[in-house]
Amino acid sequence: MCDLKAIEIDQLMVKDVMSASAVTAKKGETLSEVISRMKKDHLREIPILDGDKPVGLVSYSSLLLRRSVPLSSKVEQVMRPAPRLEEEMPITQAVEELMAAGVRGAPVVRNNKMVGFISRTDVMRILPQVAQLKGKKVGEFMSKNPQAVYEKESVQRAEMLMRGLMEKSLPVVDVNGRLVGAVSMHEILEVMWSPKATKPSNEIRGERSAPEISVGSVMSRPAISVSPEDTVGEAASLMIQKGLATVFVQENGRLVGVVSQADLMEQVISLKQKEGVYVQITGLDQEDPDVYTILYDQIEKSMRRIGKIQFPRVFTVHVSTYHPEGMRSKHSIHARLTTDRSMYYANETDWDLYRTIDRLLQQLEKNVKREHERILDLRKKKRSGPL
Numbered sequence: 115m116c117d118l119k120a121i122e123i124d125q126l127m128v129k130d131v132m133s134a135s136a137v138t139a140k141k142g143e144t145l146s147e148v149i150s151r152m153k154k155d156h157l158r159e160i161p162i163l164d165g166d167k168p169v170g171l172v173s174y175s176s177l178l179l180r181r182s183v184p185l186s187s188k189v190e191q192v193m194r195p196a197p198r199l200e201e202e203m204p205i206t207q208a209v210e211e212l213m214a215a216g217v218r219g220a221p222v223v224r225n226n227k228m229v230g231f232i233s234r235t236d237v238m239r240i241l242p243q244v245a246q247l248k249g250k251k252v253g254e255f256m257s258k259n260p261q262a263v264y265e266k267e268s269v270q271r272a273e274m275l276m277r278g279l280m281e282k283s284l285p286v287v288d289v290n291g292r293l294v295g296a297v298s299m300h301e302i303l304e305v306m307w308s309p310k311a312t313k314p315s316n317e318i319r320g321e322r323s324a325p326e327i328s329v330g331s332v333m334s335r336p337a338i339s340v341s342p343e344d345t346v347g348e349a350a351s352l353m354i355q356k357g358l359a360t361v362f363v364q365e366n367g368r369l370v371g372v373v374s375q376a377d378l379m380e381q382v383i384s385l386k387q388k389e390g391v392y393v394q395i396t397g398l399d400q401e402d403p404d405v406y407t408i409l410y411d412q413i414e415k416s417m418r419r420i421g422k423i424q425f426p427r428v429f430t431v432h433v434s435t436y437h438p439e440g441m442r443s444k445h446s447i448h449a450r451l452t453t454d455r456s457m458y459y460a461n462e463t464d465w466d467l468y469r470t471i472d473r474l475l476q477q478l479e480k481n482v483k484r485e486h487e488r489i490l491d492l493r494k495k496k497r498s499g500p501l
Contacts, residue, residue, distance in 0.1 A: 119433040123244045123385055128208045129201040129234055131240055132222050136231035139172065139189055140162050146185040148172055156357070158229060158282070161195045161221040161231065166220035168228045171196045174282070174299050175216075196220045199232060205295055206386035209237055209379050210481050213394060218359075218375065234375040237382060238354055242347035246302030247381055253342030255457055256363050256371035257450070262287045265294065283360045285369050286333045293362055293369045295302045295333040302332070326337070339364045342371065346381060349373050357367045384452050391417050393428040398433040409471055416475035424453040431471070445470050451478055456485060 138153050139148045141164040152160055152172075159173040170193030183191060197215040199208050199222050211235065212220060219233030242248050262285040263272045272284055274301055286295040339362045340349050353361050353375070363371035383392050393413055395406070417426045434446040446463040447470050460477040464470040 122384065123240070123246070124204065124206055126195070126240070126462065127201065127204045127228070128199055128205060128222055128445070130345055131140040131205060132201075132230040133236055134235060136161065136221070138228070139228075140164075141190060143189050144185065144189050145177075145183065145189055145192065148179070148189050158293055158359070159217060159219050161196060161228065162189055162230060166227040168196055168223060170194055171180065171217055171218065171220065171438060175348060198223065200224070201229065204384060204386075205240075206238065207383045208232060210386065210392060213379055213383065213392075216396065233403050234359075234379055235354060238350045238375065238378055240297055240383075241350040244385075248345060248347035250381070251342065251345045252340055252344045252363055252373055253371070254345070254375050255346075255452070257377060257497040258371050258459060260285060260362070260369065260372040262369060263297065263329050264289070265328065265333070267300055267329050267334060269297075269327045269329060272297050273299075283358075285362045285372065287336060287369055291369060292336050292367050293339060293364050295330070296334040296336040296337040296360075296362065297329050297426075298359075301334070305429070317440050334377075337362050340373065341365060344468075346378065346392045350378060380428050380430065380450075380452060392418075392428045393431075394429075395431045395433065397435070399435055405467070408468060412468065412471055412475060416479060420451070420453070420479055421481050424455050428452040428453060431474075433467075447471060447474050449474055451482075453482070458482060458485075 137151060137157060138161050139151065148160060150176075151157070161168050162170045162172060170190070172189055172193045176192050176303045186415055191358055194217075195215070197206040197211040197217065198222045199211060199220050201222060201224055203211075214230075219231060219235075221228045222232055223232040247373050253387070261275055263275060265288065266377050269367065274319055275284060276282065281341060282300075284419055286292055286297055307368050338352065338356050338358055340352060342363055343364055353357070360374045360375050362369060363373060386392075391408065395409060398405070413429065413431075414452065415428065420426050431447060431449045434448075436444045436446070444463065444465050445467050446459045446461070449459070451460075458481045459477055460474045460481065462470045462474040464473065
């Protein structure tokens with residue numbers, strides 16, 4: 115790898131940070147073979163090759179989203195498309211491609227043949243040397259008010275929360291809200307794949323019932339954490355050292371936030387030189403493209419208004435949909451906006467999806483305007499000075 119200390123991140127190419135080799139699987143292998151390899155090597159994703167050509171990825175998420183798939187099935191039945199990443203691609207663009215595809219890593223190709231693999235972990239290794247990020251404090255970009263589970267809650271409850279939040283680990287707290295441990299998707303899948311599972315062991319089910327085992331009996335102790343005053347560089351180094359996808363943020367023993375690999379990748383994307391804002395919508399279980407067209411139109415209009423005050427760089431939206439009795443669904447939307455000056459959070463819940471996102475965007479616009487007015491007032495006071 116080249117001397118990263120002397121290079122700005124927008125000058126780095128995929129070839130500068132990618133891993134030259136990776137564990138792979140071949141088209142035609144069974145799910146049983148691929149899952150065994152993932153468990154043995156502690157992999158979250160594995161590329162599928164047809165000869166030397168990458169044709170897809172298999173991940174924990176792709177396994178959980180498929181229903182009633184026998185382990186004797188061919189891997190092609192659950193693999194998902196892999197983003198096309200090339201050696202000469204700027205690293206900021208590659209990160210954006212990974213995030214847009216919703217994957218943690220992807221094969222790197224040259225003339226359609228796989229020559230390497232780049233993951234979020236590879237990118238995280240450079241963060242302690244990136245001048246624009248290494249000193250940034252965790253409290254400035256962490257996800258606040260994180261969802262947590264209690265020790266006595268079931269593994270099934272934890273798995274349901276992870277799927278809804280699209281997270282791979284959750285903090286475990288006691289009745290006083292103190293952080294006592296962590297439970298990961300790997301630990302949950304170990305339970306679900308065990309012979310004790312309530313469903314036959316030769317199936318993977320998206321809605322599979324896990325045995326009634328408490329979170330406390332499978333969680334890891336203690337939870338690895340950082341403080342709001344720690345930096346991006348310190349958080350990234352700790353996550354790499356411990357092999358973590360998520361690190362929890364605690365202050366005075368209490369859980370106050372979460373920093374995930376995705377959060378760090380958003381910080382990288384925010385450094386990319388581009389005209390428009392990067393927008394990502396996750397968790398929405400809609401297949402109708404018109405729904406996304408309307409949502410992106412709402413978001414685009416709002417970002418234009420915000421852009422007159424601050425330059426928006428990254429806007430991420432996560433939709434949780436609840437299906438109570440009856441035909442209507444209730445939507446809970448959480449959003450985070452990163453601008454060239456600050457970071458803003460908003461959340462709204464309503465029965466109508468478009469109304470919910472509209473109210474959320476209005477809330478964000480008000481927060482940006484309020485912060486802008488606060489800065490103007492401070493500048494005015496500084497100019498006037500003491501009499």
